[in-house]
Amino acid sequence: MGRIGGTGMTDLLFYALSALAIWSGWRVFRVDSMIRATFALMVSFTSVGGIAVLMAADYIGVATVFMMAVEMMVMGLFMVMFMMNPAGLNPMQMVHQYKFSIAAGVLGFVGLATAVLLTNFPDNPLPENRDTLRDLGIELLGGSMLIFETAGVTLLATMVGAVALSSRRGRFGDSDAGAAPPGLHPGGEPAGRKVEKGGGHGGHGGHGGHQMNMEKTKQDSSDDPHKGHGNMSETEA
Amino acid sequence: MMTFALAFAILILVLALGIWFAAVLDGVFSRQLSGHGTVGLLAPFHASAVYLTQQRLRTEAPDQLNWFLSIAGYLSVAATGLAVVPFGPDLAVIGLDTSVVFWGACESLIVVLVFLHGWSPNAPLSLIGAYRYVAIGLPIMLPSMFVLIAVAIPAQSLDLRDIVASQETVWNVIRQPLGLPLFLLLGLSLTLRGPFDYADSDDLAGGTSAEDSGANRAGWQVARLAMLVGFSAVASAAFLGGYLGPVLPGFVWVIIKTLVVMAIVIGLSHLLVRLPVARMLGLIWKILLPISFLDLLWAGLVALA
Numbered sequence: 001m002g003r004i005g006g007t008g009m010t011d012l013l014f015y016a017l018s019a020l021a022i023w024s025g026w027r028v029f030r031v032d033s034m035i036r037a038t039f040a041l042m043v044s045f046t047s048v049g050g051i052a053v054l055m056a057a058d059y060i061g062v063a064t065v066f067m068m069a070v071e072m073m074v075m076g077l078f079m080v081m082f083m084m085n086p087a088g089l090n091p092m093q094m095v096h097q098y099k100f101s102i103a104a105g106v107l108g109f110v111g112l113a114t115a116v117l118l119t120n121f122p123d124n125p126l127p128e129n130r131d132t133l134r135d136l137g138i139e140l141l142g143g144s145m146l147i148f149e150t151a152g153v154t155l156l157a158t159m160v161g162a163v164a165l166s167s168r169r170g171r172f173g174d175s176d177a178g179a180a181p182p183g184l185h186p187g188g189e190p191a192g193r194k195v196e197k198g199g200g201h202g203g204h205g206g207h208g209g210h211q212m213n214m215e216k217t218k219q220d221s222s223d224d225p226h227k228g229h230g231n232m233s234e235t236e237a
Numbered sequence: 238m239m240t241f242a243l244a245f246a247i248l249i250l251v252l253a254l255g256i257w258f259a260a261v262l263d264g265v266f267s268r269q270l271s272g273h274g275t276v277g278l279l280a281p282f283h284a285s286a287v288y289l290t291q292q293r294l295r296t297e298a299p300d301q302l303n304w305f306l307s308i309a310g311y312l313s314v315a316a317t318g319l320a321v322v323p324f325g326p327d328l329a330v331i332g333l334d335t336s337v338v339f340w341g342a343c344e345s346l347i348v349v350l351v352f353l354h355g356w357s358p359n360a361p362l363s364l365i366g367a368y369r370y371v372a373i374g375l376p377i378m379l380p381s382m383f384v385l386i387a388v389a390i391p392a393q394s395l396d397l398r399d400i401v402a403s404q405e406t407v408w409n410v411i412r413q414p415l416g417l418p419l420f421l422l423l424g425l426s427l428t429l430r431g432p433f434d435y436a437d438s439d440d441l442a443g444g445t446s447a448e449d450s451g452a453n454r455a456g457w458q459v460a461r462l463a464m465l466v467g468f469s470a471v472a473s474a475a476f477l478g479g480y481l482g483p484v485l486p487g488f489v490w491v492i493i494k495t496l497v498v499m500a501i502v503i504g505l506s507h508l509l510v511r512l513p514v515a516r517m518l519g520l521i522w523k524i525l526l527p528i529s530f531l532d533l534l535w536a537g538l539v540a541l542a
Binding site: 035059133 | 300303333334335338339341342345346348349352353356368371375378395522523526530
């Protein structure tokens with residue numbers, strides 16, 4: 001694209017998007033929550049995608065936004081999942097290893113800035129209606145389109161298959177068999193409170209995992225005030 | 238500049254008309270099926286007036302900025318998605334060579350925004366809705382991507398304008414019969430409806446919108462309906478020939494087809510049941526995704542034939 005109004009408009013948009021990219025990039029290190037940091041990074045990448053669209057690299061720009069939104073969503077979710085901070089809303093310290101990261105940041109900035117300043121960028125303006133998308137496709141894939149597509153679909157199918165196969169056997173038994181906690185000793189019966197068969201309470205604690213011991217007895221729930229103490233066993237009908 | 242102003246005016250018209258139509262039709266369906274809700278052409282306005290006059294409640298330590306941004310963002314992504322839909326030959330608000338990919342970017346931003354909407358209030362039910370939605374909202378996008386690539390094949394372009402033009406002889410809904418049904422499922426997910434309503438469902442007392450009140454609640458509900466309009470317009474352009482049609486001007490056909498798709502989505506959302514999250518995940522990954530591969534393969538073979 002890049003044909004929004006005159007040159008002045010494009011320039012203005014470029015500066016606005018650059019400022020947003022830098023500001024949100026800085027926010028990544030200043031906010032106190034995983035989710036905020038993740039989505040600040042997403043805004044930064046989205047702005048860079050917008051700049052790519054301004055530079056007539058439609059596909060790369062839009063695809064950047066597309067990929068980054070999905071990627072950051074997954075990343076944020078997994079980071080929160082593996083942290084001790086439920087939901088990531090509680091304030092937490094997001095930065096660590098100060099000396100190392102400052103050194104790495106300065107080195108990275110100087111290196112990239114030098115690369116930008118020393119590179120000889122080509123200066124050959126293309127005609128207004130040049131189909132850059134087609135150029136990009138030919139450049140990236142050329143004659144190997146079929147191989148690329150086949151490999152892509154095969155990889156995706158492999159990933160889905162691997163997840164489906166590996167996720168069935170979980171920590172508490174097969175995922176499609178219902179959840180039951182492990183035994184107190186190897187091969188023992190499941191630990192935790194026994195679920196009353198057909199009882200209203202008990203929730204989803206352990207259906208299907210231990211039918212054996214539910215068939216024999218049913219324990220009165222201790223929070224029933226009319227029954228006495230102790231376990232009054234009664235055979236189930 | 239003239240065409241841009243015209244396209245923009247049509248966009249506003251489609252959006253306003255569509256939101257109102259969807260709200261009325263939703264009322265009709267809930268009245269018929271559950272006996273609740275009010276039916277009437279003015280009922281949506283009454284409902285929003287009630288919301289707007291209510292007090293706005295706060296939760297404990299919410300993320301106010303992201304809460305507001307998620308509602309505003311959801312509404313604007315809906316309008317942006319609608320903006321790539323051509324209302325006539327070369328009459329789109331955003332004329333982009335890669336508009337199908339652009340719509341894909343909108344789809345993925347929607348998941349982010351719905352998650353943020355549930356996360357920001359700092360409340361349990363809305364957070365559960367947010368997490369549950371991400372688990373379903375992300376994988377259901379994959380089949381939709383494949384069916385969109387499939388409609389791009391006969392047009393040999395990623396531009397929605399070319400895709401509409403390529404349906405001059407036969408619409409994609411006939412040429413690629415698996416495409417529209419799969420895409421409609423995505424619509425249910427994007428608009429948080431019926432069998433894909435894992436975000437805002439009744440079992441979570443409203444899910445991500447459980448803590449919305451006053452103008453915020455009205456805004457979120459309007460945004461959901463706007464998203465339905467945007468999605469339906471994209472579906473009608475990709476599968477039902479968009480502005481193509483006899484006698485009437487192109488944009489009228491866009492409106493008619495959009496309303497038809499909306500009616501189908503609203504009907505599905507009231508008539509289909511919702512599966513548990515785990516079973517829905519199995520359905521998406523093991524059944525819907527392979528079907529979308531078949532759709533793509535079919536499109537490729539037809540293009541070669």
